[in-house]
Amino acid sequence: MVSVKEITGAEGLSRDQLLDLYYKMLLARTVGQRERMLNRMGKGPFAVTGEGHEALQVGTAYPLKPGHDWIVPYYRDIGVALTIGQTPLDLLLAHLSREGDISSGGRNMPSHFSDPRLHIVSGSAPVATHFPHAAGIALASKLRGLDELSVCYTGDGGTSTGDCHEAMNFAGVHKLPVIFVIENNQYAISVHVRKQFAVEDISIRAEGYGFPGVTVDGNDVLAVYAAMKEAVDRARRGDGATLIEGKTYRLVPHTSDDDDRRYRSREEVEEWTGKDPLVRYRNWLKENDVADEAKLDSLHEHAAREVDEATEQAEKAPTPKPESALDHVLVEERLAG
Amino acid sequence: MAITKEAIKTFGLTEEQLLEMHYKMLLARAVSVRQRVLQRMGKGPMTFSGEGHEAVQVGTAFALRPGRDWVFGYYRDVAVALTVGMTPVEILRGFFARRDDISSGGRNMPSHFSHPDLRIVSGSAPIATQIPHAVGAALAAKLRKLDEISVAYFGDGATSTGDWHESMNFAGVHKLPMVFVCEFNGYAISVPWRKQAAIENVAVRAAGYGFPGVTLNGNDVLEVYGAMTEAVQRARSGEGPTLIEAKTYRLQPHSSDDDDRRYRTREEVEQWAQKDPIVVFAMSLHELGVLDDKSEQELNDRVNREVDEATDKVEQESTPEPESALRHVFVEGGASNG
Numbered sequence: 001m002v003s004v005k006e007i008t009g010a011e012g013l014s015r016d017q018l019l020d021l022y023y024k025m026l027l028a029r030t031v032g033q034r035e036r037m038l039n040r041m042g043k044g045p046f047a048v049t050g051e052g053h054e055a056l057q058v059g060t061a062y063p064l065k066p067g068h069d070w071i072v073p074y075y076r077d078i079g080v081a082l083t084i085g086q087t088p089l090d091l092l093l094a095h096l097s098r099e100g101d102i103s104s105g106g107r108n109m110p111s112h113f114s115d116p117r118l119h120i121v122s123g124s125a126p127v128a129t130h131f132p133h134a135a136g137i138a139l140a141s142k143l144r145g146l147d148e149l150s151v152c153y154t155g156d157g158g159t160s161t162g163d164c165h166e167a168m169n170f171a172g173v174h175k176l177p178v179i180f181v182i183e184n185n186q187y188a189i190s191v192h193v194r195k196q197f198a199v200e201d202i203s204i205r206a207e208g209y210g211f212p213g214v215t216v217d218g219n220d221v222l223a224v225y226a227a228m229k230e231a232v233d234r235a236r237r238g239d240g241a242t243l244i245e246g247k248t249y250r251l252v253p254h255t256s257d258d259d260d261r262r263y264r265s266r267e268e269v270e271e272w273t274g275k276d277p278l279v280r281y282r283n284w285l286k287e288n289d290v291a292d293e294a295k296l297d298s299l300h301e302h303a304a305r306e307v308d309e310a311t312e313q314a315e316k317a318p319t320p321k322p323e324s325a326l327d328h329v330l331v332e333e334r335l336a337g
Numbered sequence: 338m339a340i341t342k343e344a345i346k347t348f349g350l351t352e353e354q355l356l357e358m359h360y361k362m363l364l365a366r367a368v369s370v371r372q373r374v375l376q377r378m379g380k381g382p383m384t385f386s387g388e389g390h391e392a393v394q395v396g397t398a399f400a401l402r403p404g405r406d407w408v409f410g411y412y413r414d415v416a417v418a419l420t421v422g423m424t425p426v427e428i429l430r431g432f433f434a435r436r437d438d439i440s441s442g443g444r445n446m447p448s449h450f451s452h453p454d455l456r457i458v459s460g461s462a463p464i465a466t467q468i469p470h471a472v473g474a475a476l477a478a479k480l481r482k483l484d485e486i487s488v489a490y491f492g493d494g495a496t497s498t499g500d501w502h503e504s505m506n507f508a509g510v511h512k513l514p515m516v517f518v519c520e521f522n523g524y525a526i527s528v529p530w531r532k533q534a535a536i537e538n539v540a541v542r543a544a545g546y547g548f549p550g551v552t553l554n555g556n557d558v559l560e561v562y563g564a565m566t567e568a569v570q571r572a573r574s575g576e577g578p579t580l581i582e583a584k585t586y587r588l589q590p591h592s593s594d595d596d597d598r599r600y601r602t603r604e605e606v607e608q609w610a611q612k613d614p615i616v617v618f619a620m621s622l623h624e625l626g627v628l629d630d631k632s633e634q635e636l637n638d639r640v641n642r643e644v645d646e647a648t649d650k651v652e653q654e655s656t657p658e659p660e661s662a663l664r665h666v667f668v669e670g671g672a673s674n675g
């Protein structure tokens with residue numbers, strides 16, 4: 001059901017779409033929390049989650065065409081994977097290394113999303129190695145005359161790698177339909193941005209590659225959506241790449257193996273918790289009469305139920321058979337000729 | 338741009354220094370020409386020419402302190418090596434792969450300059466791999482609180498590599514005492530700049546690393562020297578790196594194995610030959626009264642004589658002994674395993 005009245009500041013999104021954005025953010029938050037909890041219970045080997053990044057991830061993934069555009073994410077992108085169409089069950093099957101895990105059949109690290117149907121491309125753990133993949137896919141789309149674009153996600157640390165530079169330069173030269181999304185949460189694990197680069201906004205580097213760069217408030221889902229929409233339109237028109245930097249904050253440690261008290265103050269975390277993108281958007285939805293308290297609460301309950309059910313189902317699912325360990329390692333069918 | 342007496346005053350150069358710059362440019366040109374001739378005669382295996390780049394190379398290297406500052410050149414930097422203090426004999430030993438070649442004992446490719454006393458650091462053939470080394474040397478100088486700077490030279494093609502980016506970024510974060518010199522000649526072998534990057538001036542990228550970048554006329558040795566002096570002062574005073582992009586042109590093919598007619602027009606080459614940095618500087622020196630026909634002839638004769646003598650000498654020298662092939666490959670002298 002589409003709202004007749006246009007909502008001010010909603011970037012042309014309908015009431016249903018605005019609530020869908022919120023639901024995806026909620027779902028991402030809930031999955032992240034659940035994975036961390038399961039890890040502490042000894043049920044999952046490792047958790048790398050995106051709490052705090054939901055506005056950036058959902059806002060950028062929302063203008064894309066699932067199954068058509070190519071998503072080249074990094075490990076924090078639970079909100080991206082869910083918005084494009086992976087389910088909490090898909091993510092939890094991977095977290096618990098189950099046989100039915102679409103990403104890798106329980107073989108890769110959790111949060112290394114992959115989904116052939118949704119064009120979510122598997123990445124390696126070394127940071128930013130997926131940048132050249134994104135540029136390569138965009139080149140293929142361009143050469144084949146296809147109306148597909150690719151989106152490459154990474155954190156602020158990824159920008160210091162050679163792969164990032166080479167991919168951006170190549171995308172600039174060939175005017176590729178690719179969008180680089182930098183989720184700048186100010187820390188590359190424990191390395192603060194002031195030790196990562198000597199500039200305030202990493203988006204200024206786009207000028208050096210010959211395409212636009214923008215810095216947005218990464219905790220404002222509608223601002224993120226608007227910036228991404230513009231970049232998507234640009235890429236589809238054949239005008240080339242865009243770099244989007246969203247300033248945000250990771251509200252939890254880097255992973256389940258990290259103790260963030262060693263490198264950042266509790267005051268800083270507390271300050272950013274006050275800017276939680278979910279709380280902020282929830283308030284916006286209420287202030288703009290998109291939904292009332294009861295409606296928003298029901299979405300919370302719905303998300304919690306969905307993740308509960310997915311957890312239960314994933315826990316019961318079988319792990320990979322030991323004799324399948326060598327599947328997907330070597331070519332399995334002898335090629336003819 | 339004709340140079341004026343005021344401009345020279347600004348640069349603080351004496352007449353002797355101006356003539357020294359001119360001499361180094363002429364020497365570099367003569368060494369390059371000689372190497373190309375010797376290669377065609379079958380006497381040298383391969384040659385890289387720096388012809389056309391003399392103003393960038395001499396103008397930047399002239400602002401350094403030989404034996405103190407660290408020089409990370411690339412294969413086209415014959416004039417850098419000569420300005421910092423290598424001799425035509427040393428360069429030609431590298432070219433002829435002679436036993437006494439200071440750069441590698443006749444083992445490396447020609448033009449892979451190395452000279453421990455002059456702090457010219459050996460580089461590998463893969464493009465831009467010398468740049469992280471330059472950054473590392475600058476970091477060491479900073480940590481040790483030494484008054485030394487480090488200079489990385491590279492062509493426009495190198496700016497597309499990951500090594501270049503990681504180096505620029507690291508130098509920016511740590512405010513390292515160094516200068517990045519891009520000898521922008523518009524071609525990475527056969528790849529023109531428009532296929533290399535989607536921008537006109539690579540110097541704009543410096544802003545993305547938090548330090549200044551300047552684009553200048555690389556065929557004007559004094560403009561180059563002025564910018565380099567400023568960059569060197571910045572580095573020495575702890576203000577961090579600078580990127581200098583000097584626009585120039587390679588007047589010869591990339592190397593003796595390259596046929597540049599396949600990727601650039603003769604008209605374009607001819608047009609740049611008209612802007613030959615050596616001719617331009619000589620004319621300015623005439624206008625200033627620093628050089629006249631007679632002294633110019635003497636200088637040319639001196640350069641030719643020097644390169645002739647170096648050639649004669651090096652040609653007679655011995656090549657490395659075959660039994661020395663494994664020297665410098667493994668640790669020698671029984672390093673302790675404990």
